Amino acid sequence: MKILAISGSARRNSTNTAMLRAVSAVAPSEIEIAIFDGVGDLPVFSPDLEGKFLPAAVRDFVDLIAQSDGVIIASPEYVRSIPGGLKNAIDWLVSGEQIVHKPIALLHASHRGDDMLAGLRIILATITDRFAGDIFLRLPLMKLEPPEVFQAVETPENRSRVQAYLQAFSAYCAAADQIVIGPPS
Template identity: 90%
Template sequence: MKILAISGSARRNSTNTSMLRAVRAVAPDETEIAIFDGVGGLPVFSPDLEGEFLPAAVRDFIEAIAQSDGVIIASPEYVRSIPGGLKNAIDWLVSGDEIVHKPIALLHASHRGDDMLAGLRTILATITDRFAGDIFLRLPLMKLEPADVLRTVETAENRSRVQAYLQAFSAYCMAGSETA
């Protein structure tokens, strides 16, 4: 199972990126997780740059999505909304086919952020017919340093929760590929 995990944060020491790395570290052997932490490096979306003018960074991002069996998104909440970099990344996907039937699930690193999650759920349910809204995991990681995030995720309880989440998402991805 090949999963692309997208961090919605542009911060260098992002809790969300650290969480995705920790999740990758405890993932079952059959689950390969690639992390995209470059939303801040994508140019601002413009239809004028699509097609033959598509920037290389965007092309690589879209190709990573196309090559994955499913996508996990982890994002902070900024001013009760989706960070601009993540929204921009999603905007680059809407005119292509790579995301339309791609399974997507959410992972969250905070006890808060429900307004952002509600908005993100609406957007994801619009861009793909395979948004797995009921496959969701929230971990208590807010304000932890990257090493502490890893230690927290590696605890027996959280490792078990992460593995159950990944197994549920992998099953969801597989179920869709059998009918495609």
């Protein structure tokens, strides 16, 4: 199972990015996690740049989505909302087909951020018919430095929670892959 984990933060020492790296390190062997931490490197979305004018960074991002069996998004909350970089990344996906039937789940690194999560859930349920809203894990890691995030995720309790989350999402992706999309026969 190939999972793409997207960090919604453009910060170099992001807690969310560190959490995704730590989650990848404790993932069951049958789950391969690639991490995308480049939302800050994507150009500002413009419909004029779609199609044959698609910037290389965006094309690479879209290819990562297409090659994955599912997507996990971890994001901070900025001013009770979705960070601009993550919203921009999502905007680049809206008119393409790669995200429409892609399973997506959320992972959260804070005890707060419910306003951002609510907004993100609405957006994700709009762009894909396979948003796994019930598959969710919250780890209270806010304000920890990356090495501390790894230590927190590697505790037996959190490792078990992370593995159960990943296995649930992997099963969801496998089941979603069996669904045939198209007109009734």
